[in-house]
Amino acid sequence: MIPRARYKRQETYRIFASEFSGSSLTEQKSEEYAPAFIISKIGAKVNRAMVCGVVENIERRDGDSGSSYNFAIRDPTGVIRLNIAPFQPELHPTAEEMLLKFDSGERFLILFVGKSRWFESEDGGVFTSLRVEECCVIERERYLSWLTSTADATLRRIDTYNKALEVGLDEGEMRAAKVPEDLIPGIIAARNHYQKVDTEEIKLGVLKAISLVVKGTDPVEESADSQEVDNPGMERIDDSHEINEQLGNAEPIDVILGILSSNGGDLVGYDDLVAACVSAGSSGEAAEDAIEHLRDVTMEISEPRFGFFSISS
Structure with a gap:
């Protein structure tokens, strides 16, 4: 042995x-x-x-x-x-x-x-x-x-x-x-x-x-x-006016997919996705439901690290 x-x-x-x-x-x-x-x-x-x-x-x-x-x-x-x-x-x-x-x-x-x-x-x-x-x-x-x-x-x-x-x-x-x-x-x-x-x-x-x-x-x-959350390599979305200009009154699912698709593969935080949806005219509850739907039902997004998301590969 x-x-x-x-x-x-x-x-x-x-x-x-x-x-x-x-x-x-x-x-x-x-x-x-x-x-x-x-x-x-x-x-x-x-x-x-x-x-x-x-x-x-x-x-x-x-x-x-x-x-x-x-x-x-x-x-x-x-x-x-x-x-x-x-x-x-x-x-x-x-x-x-x-x-x-x-x-x-x-x-x-x-x-x-x-x-x-x-x-x-x-x-x-x-x-x-x-x-x-x-x-x-x-x-x-x-x-x-x-x-x-x-x-x-x-x-x-x-x-x-x-x-x-x-x-x-x-x-x-x-x-x-x-x-x-x-x-x-x-x-x-x-x-x-x-x-x-x-x-x-x-x-x-x-x-x-x-x-x-x-x-x-x-x-x-x-x-x-x-x-501010100090997490190197993870993007934070801070400018709600810019988000509004880009997305208008978009559906939360479209907002989330749009952000993650255009983010160069970087992870985006849960709170940032919710904030972006709210800035685009959705409620916080609708944003949270959209995240869960995209992650658990359609599986179009994934959560490689707790609280941070990316487009599913």
């Missing part, structure tokens, strides 16, 4: 949505039970992550194998997406409670611990998410504590990455330069993969989080005021 390789439990990273969702480098060895990693632009090698945010969407889907739950939460830097699978029945009661709260109109803070997963499109695009291992509703104080610790961890990675740019891609050189041992493999992989890394942009997200903590802003209200 060939002995199985033994893998230690991986570190749990505290990471903001923009750093995680902006990653396109993955690592998955062929051995059974080998951990899978998403490697960020500044070298976070994430197998497991702790993330927090205000709930933006919860959806239950019922299939032949059981129910699954898709979540979207927002932190000060953007949106991160998570999934509870049918084979995780121990998490379903908690997910149902959260779904009931969300459907009642309540917005609240959630903490998740999850494992990295991703979907790779035919053109090589990588869309990241987390498979939930633990989750709970949290209070504002715990969220602010997470923001503080995650900001500290992110600044450490930024400073270390910038310091590592002064030396070569050799582990020995990095150790000699006192680059922390835990970050060396991820930084080497990141520098080999990502062509240009703007650490100031990542730092800006950290400053947003710190500002929220210092000002004592209500995170739920702050999230409601935020309009």
Whole structure:
């Protein structure tokens, strides 16, 4: 009998949505039970992550194998997406409670611990998410504590990455330069993969989080005021006047198909499709019905990533 390789439990990273969702480098060895990693632009090698945010969407889907739950939460830097699978029945009661709260109109803070997963499109695009291992509703104080610790961890990675740019891609050189041992493999992989890394942009997200903590802003209200979703490679439709000029009082199905057909293959968000239909003269309910019809009945559109759509291939 060939002995199985033994893998230690991986570190749990505290990471903001923009750093995680902006990653396109993955690592998955062929051995059974080998951990899978998403490697960020500044070298976070994430197998497991702790993330927090205000709930933006919860959806239950019922299939032949059981129910699954898709979540979207927002932190000060953007949106991160998570999934509870049918084979995780121990998490379903908690997910149902959260779904009931969300459907009642309540917005609240959630903490998740999850494992990295991703979907790779035919053109090589990588869309990241987390498979939930633990989750709970949290209070504002715990969220602010997470923001503080995650900001500290992110600044450490930024400073270390910038310091590592002064030396070569050799582990020995990095150790000699006192680059922390835990970050060396991820930084080497990141520098080999990502062509240009703007650490100031990542730092800006950290400053947003710190500002929220210092000002004592209500995170739920702050999230409601935020309009932009930081998801590289995904188009957002912001100009409702332009949409009206292009589409007039078109039927929602025609609006959706028109947008996705002319979008160059990029994914378009659910909220953006609904907004476009409303701008073209439809009701929000009619827009939602049209999306479901095109996805589930005629199958003219697909949802490669939760909440984002494209024309079916």
